[in-house]
Amino acid sequence: MIHPKTELKFISNEIGYGVVATEFIPAGTITWVLDKLDREFSPTDFQAMEPIYQNILDTYTFRNNNGNFVLCWDNGRYVNHSFNSNCLTTAYDFEIAIRDIQVGEQLTDDYGYLNIPAPFRGINEGTRRKVVYPDDLVKYYKVWDKKIQKVFAKINSHDQPLKELINANLWAKIQNIIIGEEAMESILTNYYDESSAGRLGHGL
Numbered sequence: 001m002i003h004p005k006t007e008l009k010f011i012s013n014e015i016g017y018g019v020v021a022t023e024f025i026p027a028g029t030i031t032w033v034l035d036k037l038d039r040e041f042s043p044t045d046f047q048a049m050e051p052i053y054q055n056i057l058d059t060y061t062f063r064n065n066n067g068n069f070v071l072c073w074d075n076g077r078y079v080n081h082s083f084n085s086n087c088l089t090t091a092y093d094f095e096i097a098i099r100d101i102q103v104g105e106q107l108t109d110d111y112g113y114l115n116i117p118a119p120f121r122g123i124n125e126g127t128r129r130k131v132v133y134p135d136d137l138v139k140y141y142k143v144w145d146k147k148i149q150k151v152f153a154k155i156n157s158h159d160q161p162l163k164e165l166i167n168a169n170l171w172a173k174i175q176n177i178i179i180g181e182e183a184m185e186s187i188l189t190n191y192y193d194e195s196s197a198g199r200l201g202h203g204l
Contacts, residue, residue, distance in 0.1 A: 002076040003031045004161050006107060011080070014123065018080045018106045025101040028154025033165040034093040037073040040064070063115035067192045082108035083127040088148050089113055091185035092170060094162070096155070098147045112136030113144065115192040134194065141188040148187065153178050 005023040010016070025031065046057060046069055060077040061069040071077065079087070085108040087095045101107060111122075111132045119133045133139075156178060163171070176182035 001033055001035045001037075001162060001165060002072070002074055002079070003029065003107070006075065008075045008078055011106065015080060017078050018108075019075050019078050020104055020106050021101045022103065024103055025097050025107075026154070026158050027097050027099045028151040029097045029101075029158050030094050030155065030160050030162045030166075031087050031097050031101075031107055032072075032076050032079075032095040033162045034070070035073075035165050039071040039073065041069040041071065043067055043069075045069075058117075062111075063117070063192050065115075065190050065192050067115070067194065079107055079109050081111040081122055081132065082106075083110065083122060083125050083129045084108075085110040088144055089187060089190060090148055091187060091189040092174070094166065096148060096151060098151050110136075110140075110144070112140060113187060113190060115190070115194075117194070137188060137191045141186055141191075144187045145184075149184060152184060 002019060003021075003025060005021060005025060006019050007022050008017055009020045011018040041057060041061070046054060049057070057069050057071065061071045064070055086097060086099050086101050086105070087107055087109055088098050089095045089109070095109070097107075111120075112129075113136065115137070116132060116134055119131050121131050122129075124130065155174060166174075173182060177184045
């Protein structure tokens with residue numbers, strides 16, 4: 001589920017629609033949580049579908065560390081890519097704002113950690129990276145881990161409308177990480193190695 005203080009908005013002809021903040025969202029806010037209404041499709045499920053459905057899944061899903069296609073039921077599926085994204089996924093089936101998000105600003109992800117099946121060229125944002133590759137997570141996980149760690153302790157400092165979607169055991173783990181009693185798992189645990197049909201690490 002996407003953060004409730006967001007809405008779907010037409011961005012431009014080049015980008016199409018995106019998800020923008022309707023209220024200020026401070027760094028450290030949980031912006032998306034995998035919930036019970038999100039659908040998961042195995043590669044076998046995908047291959048058995050007609051092309052019209054495969055195209056929809058190609059457009060609107062990400063792949064988890066099992067290689068399954070995850071389709072968000074709400075506007076979360078419209079979050080666009082940015083090489084300088086303001087949200088990052090974690091090893092815990094939720095995303096977090098890594099910097100303040102202003103009213104009217106898009107919520108963005110770096111598709112490099114979404115296990116895309118093939119490279120694609122992103123919109124030129126003046127960044128060194130111009131193309132998103134399937135193995136970007138392996139290349140950049142240390143950079144992304146540092147960005148997550150920088151704001152992780154702020155989770156307790158803000159209102160968290162999506163907290164009720166996080167089970168008690170995971171919330172306790174989050175608290176242990178914040179106080180330093182447990183190490184934060186790397187974003188690399190989300191990686192799906194398609195070449196060997198395996199994965200690195202594990203999710204919850």
